Amino acid sequence: MQEKLFQVVCPNCKQAFFIKRDTVINHEIDDDSVLLLENRSLFVHTCNHCRTTIPLDYPVLYYFPKERIYIGYHLKGEGSLDSKSYETDSIEQFVEYVMMVRDGVMIDAILELKQGLLQGYTYDGMEANQLFFRNDGQLICLPKRDA
Numbered sequence: 001m002q003e004k005l006f007q008v009v010c011p012n013c014k015q016a017f018f019i020k021r022d023t024v025i026n027h028e029i030d031d032d033s034v035l036l037l038e039n040r041s042l043f044v045h046t047c048n049h050c051r052t053t054i055p056l057d058y059p060v061l062y063y064f065p066k067e068r069i070y071i072g073y074h075l076k077g078e079g080s081l082d083s084k085s086y087e088t089d090s091i092e093q094f095v096e097y098v099m100m101v102r103d104g105v106m107i108d109a110i111l112e113l114k115q116g117l118l119q120g121y122t123y124d125g126m127e128a129n130q131l132f133f134r135n136d137g138q139l140i141c142l143p144k145r146d147a
């Protein structure tokens, strides 16, 4: 957990204020972080003054200690020999990767498929050992492989 203060100016009422966010999230310690990530509340703030929803974009690193996997959005993991680090270019991609690791998906295999079959598709969740990938209205379903 590494808290940082951000200054935000509301685009609607121009009120400026500071908000606190964790920039390093540990999956084992910060239990509710996956949920906040999945519903995107980590990346929005409601203006205290006029209640406008303000999107937040900041560097963040998500760490899975058991899997020794770092997922970073404009923030790098401490690359060591026994850990793996993935960098993402957007908040959507960051959330997608974290969801995949949380669900025990073999992320390397999926990233390979994203060059072909799964190009343009985003991980949409798992149900009964089937993985779902979505692209607009299209859905692809794959059996989950065990590591």
Ligand SMILES: [Zn+2]
Pocket: 010, 011, 012, 013, 014, 015, 047, 048, 049, 050, 051, 052
């Ligand atoms: Zn406001």
